[in-house]
Amino acid sequence: MHLFITFEGPEGSGKTTQIRLLADRLVASGLPILVTREPGGTRIGNAIRAILLDAAHTEIMPRAETLLFNAARAQLVDEVIRPALTAGKIVLCDRYADSTLAYQGFGHGQDLAPLRQVGNFATAGLRPDLTIFLNIDPTAGLERKRATTEEWNRMEEKKLAFHQTVRQGYLQLASVEPDRWFVVDAAQAIDEVHEMIWHRVWDQISRIE
Numbered sequence: 001m002h003l004f005i006t007f008e009g010p011e012g013s014g015k016t017t018q019i020r021l022l023a024d025r026l027v028a029s030g031l032p033i034l035v036t037r038e039p040g041g042t043r044i045g046n047a048i049r050a051i052l053l054d055a056a057h058t059e060i061m062p063r064a065e066t067l068l069f070n071a072a073r074a075q076l077v078d079e080v081i082r083p084a085l086t087a088g089k090i091v092l093c094d095r096y097a098d099s100t101l102a103y104q105g106f107g108h109g110q111d112l113a114p115l116r117q118v119g120n121f122a123t124a125g126l127r128p129d130l131t132i133f134l135n136i137d138p139t140a141g142l143e144r145k146r147a148t149t150e151e152w153n154r155m156e157e158k159k160l161a162f163h164q165t166v167r168q169g170y171l172q173l174a175s176v177e178p179d180r181w182f183v184v185d186a187a188q189a190i191d192e193v194h195e196m197i198w199h200r201v202w203d204q205i206s207r208i209e
Contacts, residue, residue, distance in 0.1 A: 001208050002085040004126070005201065006096040009134035010167050011155065012141030013186045014193065018134065019092050021194045022201060026090060031205070034084040037094035039072035042079045048072040055157055062108040066115060069100055070122035077123050090205075097123055098131060098173055103155070106169025107162050130204050132197055133174055134186035138163035141186075 007015045019035060026033050039049040048068050051057060060068075073096070084091050097119040105112045136144075138160060174181035182200045184193055 001090075001205075002088050003090045003130070003204065003208060004081070004085060004093070004128045005090065005130045005132065005204075006093045006098065006128040007132050007134065008095060008098050008102070008170060009186060010136055010138050010141045010163055010170075012143070012145035013134035013136045014144070014190065015094050015134055017190060018132075018193060018197055019094055021190075022197055023092055025194075025198060026201075032087075032089045033092060034080070034089045035092045035094075036076060036080055038076060038096060038099065039069055041076045041093075042072075044075045045072040053155065062104055062110055065108075066100060066104040066110065066118065069104065070118050073097065073100075073119075074122040074124075077126055082124075082126065093128075096128060096131075098170070101173060102166045102169040106172070107158075107166040128180065130201065131174075131181050132200070133170055133181055133183045134193070135167070135171070135183050136186040138167055 007019055009015050023033055023035050038045075039052055040046045048071055052060070052065065052068055052072075076093075081091055081093065100115055100119055101112055104110055105115050142160070142163065171183070174183050182197075184196050186193055
């Protein structure tokens with residue numbers, strides 16, 4: 001059995017926390033998993049991540065940003081994700097190709113068609129079996145993020161209007177593929193969000209088994 005699950009959401013939506021909770025529960029259930037993230041997850045991907053998220057790199061243009069994200073993605077798919085799926089693992093990935101459509105597409109106003117082509121090339125056509133979208137108002141999400149000890153990065157520096165457009169883009173993407181996307185109200189308590197995710201994931205696993 002293998003299963004590819006991605007997590008998407010605005011900044012501060014709680015992806016890291018929910019991935020950890022889901023991973024712990026899957027391990028406790030005796031299932032083999034791999035947790036990774038974008039951009040990053042590989043030596044090369046982490047080097048690209050440092051460039052992309054450095055708040056000092058304000059001059060990065062949208063097309064360059066798009067290509068850098070996809071370069072890191074291509075490395076991650078070939079080096080980490082596909083081998084794990086081939087080995088029968090459940091892969092949990094913090095962001096994936098839908099992030100490019102939401103941020104570089106809707107957020108920056110770039111045409112989605114070429115972005116989909118670049119994304120398909122970078123992933124060699126690998127699509128998630130399930131995408132969990134943690135839906136939260138960007139204002140609340142950014143306030144959450146400010147309250148943590150995590151470093152404030154270049155993407156979070158963008159204006160509120162950008163983050164609002166990204167969120168609406170995500171919701172539009174989810175509405176087109178309701179079978180793949182699972183939208184969760186991330187403003188709820190952490191445990192409540194986790195239980196909703198767990199039941200959806202377990203249902204997916206049961207269908208495979």
